[in-house]
Amino acid sequence: MMAERARVGVLISGTGSNMAALLYASQAPDCPYEIVLVASNNPDAPGLALAHGEGVATFAQPHKGLKRAEYDAIIDAELTRHGVEYVALAGYMRLLSDTFVEKWQGRCLNIHPSLLPAHKGLDVHEAVLEAGENVTGCTVHLVTPELDDGPILGQTRVAVLSGDTPASLANRVHYAEHQLYARVLADLVRAERAPEALLGRVRTLALALPAAEEKRSHGAPGFFVRGGKFFAYFQQNHHGDDITALLVKASGVEEQAQLIENDPDRYYRPAYLGASGWVGIRLDTGTTDWAHIEDWLNRSWRASAPKRLALLPF
Numbered sequence: 375m376m377a378e379r380a381r382v383g384v385l386i387s388g389t390g391s392n393m394a395a396l397l398y399a400s401q402a403p404d405c406p407y408e409i410v411l412v413a414s415n416n417p418d419a420p421g422l423a424l425a426h427g428e429g430v431a432t433f434a435q436p437h438k439g440l441k442r443a444e445y446d447a448i449i450d451a452e453l454t455r456h457g458v459e460y461v462a463l464a465g466y467m468r469l470l471s472d473t474f475v476e477k478w479q480g481r482c483l484n485i486h487p488s489l490l491p492a493h494k495g496l497d498v499h500e501a502v503l504e505a506g507e508n509v510t511g512c513t514v515h516l517v518t519p520e521l522d523d524g525p526i527l528g529q530t531r532v533a534v535l536s537g538d539t540p541a542s543l544a545n546r547v548h549y550a551e552h553q554l555y556a557r558v559l560a561d562l563v564r565a566e567r568a569p570e571a572l573l574g575r576v577r578t579l580a581l582a583l584p585a586a587e588e589k590r591s592h593g594a595p596g597f598f599v600r601g602g603k604f605f606a607y608f609q610q611n612h613h614g615d616d617i618t619a620l621l622v623k624a625s626g627v628e629e630q631a632q633l634i635e636n637d638p639d640r641y642y643r644p645a646y647l648g649a650s651g652w653v654g655i656r657l658d659t660g661t662t663d664w665a666h667i668e669d670w671l672n673r674s675w676r677a678s679a680p681k682r683l684a685l686l687p688f
């Protein structure tokens with residue numbers, strides 16, 4: 375089974391050449407993301423027509439007359455409606471509200487035409503030329519409440535040439551941007567889908583449960599309740615099956631069978647533990663609902679904890 379590609383929404387205000395670069399890069403057969411929505415605060419943004427012409431859903435909503443938080447709630451609703459998992463800002467000329475930034479923290483990227491932290495804000499190329507610098511470039515970073523701040527995911531250096539004008543420099547930096555953005559976005563998606571990253575997420579959720587501890591069991595990371603039993607196992611390529619999954623305890627074989635019947639791409643009957651009602655939940659489909667995984671871990675924990683712990687409210 376091929377994993378679903380990560381769903382990306384792009385926000386633009388203008389030309390949208392970076393959006394176009396992301397879109398065309400996504401045609402590569404091994405690209406781990408797809409563009410599912412292009413939204414803009416400017417209904418005349420040329421990028422909207424391009425995206426529409428390529429069969430991508432578009433959304434335009436002028437911001438005039440709307441408070442920032444109201445406006446961002448509209449955009450957020452649209453992103454959510456399209457099942458967007460990552461937001462790429464590409465020449466989106468609006469500051470985002472803290473609520474929006476917090477909600478998308480770690481999954482919202484921006485591209486900026488300088489080697490950050492140098493030259494934040496606008497009129498970057500003018501500033502580079504004025505400062506007499508001989509190297510500039512572009513940066514892709516995660517978005518945090520502070521403008522053009524946030525962890526840097528990648529940068530490309532671009533030489534400043536004698537005789538450069540802001541326009542000629544902007545033009546060359548654009549070439550670099552188009553390569554960088556698509557690569558960094560693909561790398562981020564791949565890294566977050568790597569088994570080690572999935573194990574990290576499972577571990578954080580599992581060890582947050584009372585008296586939970588980890589130890590290896592038959593070569594796989596297992597999670598158990600002190601004084602109780604195992605409540606989850608993380609499996610990766612178990613006996614070469616090429617599956618990354620979480621095993622948790624269903625209420626019995628009936629529920630296990632029901633889950634598999636309803637969603638056979640996600641649930642399966644694990645070898646060895648299947649007879650005792652454990653169920654495998656695949657984490658490599660590209661459509662993992664982590665709130666749901668958290669619920670499963672809680673349930674499985676309760677079924678495995680000693681009575682005095684299982685009755686604790688949490």
Ligand code: GRF
Binds near residue numbers: 386388392465487551
């Ligand atoms: C790019 O230079 C980007 O770094 C900046 O805005 C510009 C957008 O250009 N944030 P385009 O609309 O992608 O062509």
